[in-house]
Amino acid sequence: METGIRTSSPKGHRPMLTEALDVAIITAVFLGAWQLVFWMRFYPPYLFPSPAMTFATFLQLITSGTLALGLFTTGYRLIGGFAIAVGAGIGIGLVMVTFRRFGRVMSSFALGLQSFPSIAWVPFAILIIGLTDWGILFVMVMSSIFSVMLSTYAGIRNIPPIYLKASKNMGARRMSLFRRVMLPAAAPSLITGIRQAWSFAWHALVGAEILMATIGLGAILYLGSEFARMDEIIAAMIVIFGIGFITDRLVFARLENGIRAKWGLSN
Amino acid sequence: MQPQFERPRLATYAPPLEGERILRVEKLRKTHIIRNGGSKKHGDLVVLDDVSFEVGEGEFLTIIGPSGCGKSTLLDILAGLEPYDSGDVIVSGHRVNSNSPDIIIIFQEDALFPWLTVRGNVEFGLKEQGVSAAERRAKADYYIQMVGLTRFAESYVHQLSGGMKKRVAIARGLAMDPRILLMDEPFGALDAKTRGNLQRQIQEIHASTGKTIIFVTHDVREAVCLGDRVMLFSHGPGKIRRQFVVDLPRPRRAEDLALHDLIGQVLNEFSGEAEFAENGDGDSDQ
Numbered sequence: 001m002e003t004g005i006r007t008s009s010p011k012g013h014r015p016m017l018t019e020a021l022d023v024a025i026i027t028a029v030f031l032g033a034w035q036l037v038f039w040m041r042f043y044p045p046y047l048f049p050s051p052a053m054t055f056a057t058f059l060q061l062i063t064s065g066t067l068a069l070g071l072f073t074t075g076y077r078l079i080g081g082f083a084i085a086v087g088a089g090i091g092i093g094l095v096m097v098t099f100r101r102f103g104r105v106m107s108s109f110a111l112g113l114q115s116f117p118s119i120a121w122v123p124f125a126i127l128i129i130g131l132t133d134w135g136i137l138f139v140m141v142m143s144s145i146f147s148v149m150l151s152t153y154a155g156i157r158n159i160p161p162i163y164l165k166a167s168k169n170m171g172a173r174r175m176s177l178f179r180r181v182m183l184p185a186a187a188p189s190l191i192t193g194i195r196q197a198w199s200f201a202w203h204a205l206v207g208a209e210i211l212m213a214t215i216g217l218g219a220i221l222y223l224g225s226e227f228a229r230m231d232e233i234i235a236a237m238i239v240i241f242g243i244g245f246i247t248d249r250l251v252f253a254r255l256e257n258g259i260r261a262k263w264g265l266s267n
Numbered sequence: 268m269q270p271q272f273e274r275p276r277l278a279t280y281a282p283p284l285e286g287e288r289i290l291r292v293e294k295l296r297k298t299h300i301i302r303n304g305g306s307k308k309h310g311d312l313v314v315l316d317d318v319s320f321e322v323g324e325g326e327f328l329t330i331i332g333p334s335g336c337g338k339s340t341l342l343d344i345l346a347g348l349e350p351y352d353s354g355d356v357i358v359s360g361h362r363v364n365s366n367s368p369d370i371i372i373i374f375q376e377d378a379l380f381p382w383l384t385v386r387g388n389v390e391f392g393l394k395e396q397g398v399s400a401a402e403r404r405a406k407a408d409y410y411i412q413m414v415g416l417t418r419f420a421e422s423y424v425h426q427l428s429g430g431m432k433k434r435v436a437i438a439r440g441l442a443m444d445p446r447i448l449l450m451d452e453p454f455g456a457l458d459a460k461t462r463g464n465l466q467r468q469i470q471e472i473h474a475s476t477g478k479t480i481i482f483v484t485h486d487v488r489e490a491v492c493l494g495d496r497v498m499l500f501s502h503g504p505g506k507i508r509r510q511f512v513v514d515l516p517r518p519r520r521a522e523d524l525a526l527h528d529l530i531g532q533v534l535n536e537f538s539g540e541a542e543f544a545e546n547g548d549g550d551s552d553q
Contacts, residue, residue, distance in 0.1 A: 165378070167391070171392060263381045
């Protein structure tokens with residue numbers, strides 16, 4: 001009876017604790033399996049380092065500043081490219097809403113381009129722009145802008161007409177209609193598209209850095225393969241995983257859930 | 268044995284010769300263009316034809332008619348949200364336009380903004396009018412209190428019941444201090460008890476604010492209960508069929524016996540409009 005009550009009404013912190021425990025368990029299992037494979041010596045240690053060796057390399061990458069420089073470079077590219085994609089994507093999305101025929105054509109093109117592999121933009125970017133940050137930004141923007149465009153377009157087109165009627169009746173015009181009604185009404189759709197754009201931009205950035213950069217997390221991966229430094233490769237991979245995990249789960253998922261809850265939409 | 272009391276009679280409305288008229292609608296005509304699939308024009312559907320009426324300052328006018336008779340279109344036109352083909356809509360001597368929120372409409376559907384709190388919703392139009400933050404808040408709180416939702420001023424719309432949402436919509440409309448408050452079947456989707464409460468509350472608000480209210484419904488009971496005057500529309504095309512004065516003391520309740528007699532007479536008047544009678548019966552279950 002008592003236990004039944006306790007399990008049926010868990011305290012607020014319990015789900016988070018169990019979640020942390022699950023993460024700890026799966027991490028331990030992963031590290032254990034890795035160590036086991038290392039002990040079996042299928043590969044020489046320089047090709048397949050142990051968790052401890054990788055951790056040592058990781059610390060060394062931190063102390064030498066290589067990781068900090070890579071993180072910083074990758075970070076500003078990510079934020080810059082993402083900002084351009086969101087800004088331009090919302091802008092083009094609004095043009096699509098304003099000009100219906102353009103919107104119809106563009107949305108089917110955008111749907112196709114959304115599934116276009118980001119890596120396939122790299123040769124084009126290298127020849128047109130070159131092996132520069134701008135080339136990398138181009139690849140990122142082309143990979144993520146279409147999600148923003150489409151979600152802006154769909155978000156605004158799907159605003160219940162009654163909201164616009166009511167706000168016009170109360171005197172809202174042009175800019176304030178856009179800012180105070182259309183933008184917030186489209187926010188749930190928009191944030192979904194922006195979250196997707198972040199993830200696409202991230203994928204594209206790492207790919208582009210492997211092929212186009214000499215500094216950055218992707219470049220560490222590339223140089224690692226050139227110099228057969230598997231420890232550095234794995235360390236960089238873990239950092240890349242961490243960035244994606246943290247930004248999506250802690251920033252975008254929370255933002256999206258927060259908006260959906262406030263708007264009264266079920267998840 | 269018939270019970271011995273004087274049966275109230277519905278007096279056919281005759282417009283007064285003088286007095287304050289806040290709204291004058293003259294020979295209003297509205298057509299919708301029917302399009303066949305693409306952009307090819309197929310024909311015109313006359314929605315409103317030769318609609319003329321006047322509304323006095325502070326009057327509570329109810330409009331009933333079968334669905335599709337153009338009642339909602341009429342309200343949209345009055346609110347300046349919809350153009351019309353010919354005729355005139357004059358509010359206090361000026362032709363209606365959408366740039367002055369003199370006429371506020373409350374819709375049947377939920378038109379509250381889910382991203383704003385109750386207070387945010389009520390303040391929305393005031394902010395649009397450039398009212399200062401302090402004054403906005405004072406006005407919003409005043410009208411939120413009038414509809415009895417002070418405790419919920421900080422709540423978001425999805426946390427409210429259907430009846431509470433309607434009260435927020437009414438507060439939002441009143442806060443704009445419109446010359447005329449239009450209500451488009453506002454209580455249509457609510458259960459009988461909630462609707463009864465809101466019918467009482469809107470009469471109290473009408474009495475205390477003296478607002479002119481035009482209230483559209485397809486429920487005869489509601490129309491007779493609320494209106495100083497009931498305007499019957501027939502459809503295809505939408506026309507005013509008859510108008511009645513309801514001269515009974517307030518506050519009224521939809522269950523009042525005196526009201527039942529009038530409701531019967533109005534229903535009789537409309538026995539020809541099958542769809543209408545059906546709607547009226549369907550809505551008057553207790």
